[in-house]
Amino acid sequence: MTNETLHSRNLERARESLLAPAGIGVGELDQVMGRMLGHQVDYADLYFQYSRQESWSLEEGQVKAGSRHIEQGVGVRAIAGEKTGFAYSDEIVLPALLDAATAARAIARGGREQTAALTARNASALSLYEPVDPLMSLEDAAKVALLERVEQEARRLDPRVKQVMASLGGSQETVLVMRSDGVMAADVRPLVRLNVTVIVEQNGRRETGSSGGGGRADYGYFLTEDRALSYAREAVRQALVNLEAAPAPAGTMQVVLGPGWPGILLHEAIGHGLEGDFNRKGTSAFAGRLGEKIAAETCTVVDDGTLAGRRGSLNVDDEGTPTQNTVLIERGVLRGYILDRMNARLMGMAPTGNGRRESYAHLPMPRMTNTYMLAGETPPEEIMASVKKGLYAVNFGGGQVDITSGKFVFSASEAYLIENGRIGRPVRGATIIGNGPDVLKRVAMVGNDLALDTGVGTCGKDGQSVPVGVGQPTLRIDGMTVGGTEE
């Protein structure tokens, strides 16, 4: 399928499911836009959304809970300079749309009602996933059976496994964006995930391990390449490692980060600081530093919304801009920001396809898609061999950043000591803290083993959650602060 045919099919489908039931056509949309476009409103958009999601969860060997959620609505936004007026309605009907438009445009005074004659141009969009419906891709009984198989696999692996919690979730979201510049875009977005957490117990000591994955696909994703069961094995492996773990050390040391999910470091330490809103307002520690060297020469970092089937990918962002592969840091030099349309316009730059929102009831903001560091040339064994004493962090729980001071923190859920170039005993409770603008300058070695995460990341900003991806090769970073309990 070419991009044009997928996008025009998605547009047709979005119009049919979102607008047609309310009898909203081009004339009505013009009327709503016209209400907002006075001479002080620079830009306006309408975001229609219909989403269906479900989740099934297992504990104690049985799927005891399931839920389904249906949500629809329209968000109406008017922008005048740096001012944004926003209103939304969970009823897609013309009177509600007009009310929302009246409320949204109130930020701009003196605007006279116009008759906007919008000649809708269809945006271009990518073709990174099919408009499949995960909820219908498997019988309900088969969803339950899948979770039961995951549970059985985890228990089969080791008698020390005492609890298995697994959940399966899927959603399909149809969105339609109508902009005041006449562009119309649509997307039909499937998303699935499967998570497993196990608790193991040995001599009264309990530890936990978690794993999971997913992407923009239907549930068939978990049935191929043995994925579902591999998550169970990974969760058990991690939990058993933690049973042997000693308290983590505290202090400054060399840290080797494993490939894949530890890329959350880039997301937290660098990515958020490069989001356009913070830089336009000068509240990020990276503000005004384009063209400056902010990382070791071996570091190139991108935000790429165009990876087929990935959790963080989008055919078109929530403002109708096709996603792209944006170079943020090139060979150590800061090259670009993560931009939505409003911040791009105010900064005199081009939007990068990063305007995202949690739903119609939230305002779009610059958000990451899939953020990762490109591979270097060093084999990972060589990196490990170069460390006399340090910490090897393989998996992380979560992380957070203060974008103003640049300070970030994240917690290792699986980590080991490194002694004389070898992986030593596992440690628990290690937290790594650092300074965003400084941390990539401390990257001493970059592995040749780039990996992306398995598709479990959710990023929160200003109370809005969106699915994202992260990735990186093995990295050695010198002089990081590790927060454990052992001096």
Place this chain on the structure above:
Amino acid sequence: MGAIIAKDKETSSLEDLAAQALDLARGQGASAAEVNAGFGRGLSVTVRKGEVETVEHHRDKSLSVTVFFGDRSGSASTSDFRSQALSEAVLAACVIARHTAADPYNGLADPAHLAREIPDLDLHHPWELSMEEAIDRARRCEDAAFAADARIRNSEGASVTTHDGIDVYATSHGFLGTVRASRHGVSCAVLGEDGQGGMQRDYEYASVRDARDLPAVEEIGRKAALRTARRLGARQIKTCQVPVLYEAQVARSLASHLVSAISGPSLYRRSSFLVDSVDTALFPAWAHLYEEPHRRKAMGSAPFDSEGVETRTRDLVKDGVLRRYCLDSYSARKLGLVTTGNAGGVHNLMVAPGPDDLAGLLRQMGRGLFVTELIGFGINHVTGDYSRGAAGFWVEGGEIAYPVEEITIASNLRDMYKGLVAVGRDVDYRHNVCTGSWLIERMTVAGA
């Protein structure tokens, strides 16, 4: 019976909707069902550097239904209240219930525990706030922050928000409870520059049920500025083991970790470091934590829990000993215990204050770390291991010496509770958990 008070239209239509959903569930053959229906509206305005940044009008509604077919259950929710959407949601819940496993612990709350009277807790004080007035207040708040300290040069803005909502909970065994509540807030976050290229950000906020209880917006702006300015020039400290004083607004998280560790699901999954700990001394003998769900106008007040179970003032920790868990009906049945009215969480968890104010606690600590901000998620609830990023102040001779950042503080929650030295009388009432500052005997601080 007292006087019959006419219900407003919104409340009755929401109650009717809940009744309809229960009827639909019965019509599908469900043996029992429960419905939550909610409606809310609000306004939120942000002013940044004196200019309006965003004006958001909120209007949300949703209905969720859980159906039971004997011991099987299924849930669904919808934001569309039209009758077809409602039928579809109920049907979706019923379809799910066909595939879930029978669980003998499932079901509605025991009728004996349901709230019989629903006291008015004075939670509903709608605020007729116009956009212009909201903008004016936000502007004055931010102006006060800029005026308070010359080093405050940038801002994330000041916001004024108001929200008014109705929540209805209804069950097939006859419970109908409606709570109308409002929530209003003012917040301000500003940035300061230290002159050497370093920036800091901090904030201040107020959150109340009744707008008349809001402090002056200028006061909030000034506090935001002072909180930010005092962090300028922060540095790392060397790795050490010292006493740590948690400022009230971060100490709250330590009480929340306790609640999470003694909540039903963590216990029956045995995924908590506090399994089998009821009747054991977790805290020093003077410590007292209790729930006070019927506090008038309080942020965490609730006349009944999310299953309709009666809420009342009850001890959680008394004389340092954990007296009970936090259970809903399901987890109580699984554990062979009785619900504690904690479906949906705790309601105004109060940590009884000690005699000292913050200055007194700083003096008592003498030398150590005063923490005002925590970041990251380094808590392992299974083991109690605790390690979080922190910022705050180094304290010498009982007084703040200089600001500190880029450090972690680590210990185990069990040791931290046991090592609680004092709780301040500087109680922060802005949340569901109300506590003063906590002085902890000893933690590992990791830094340079």
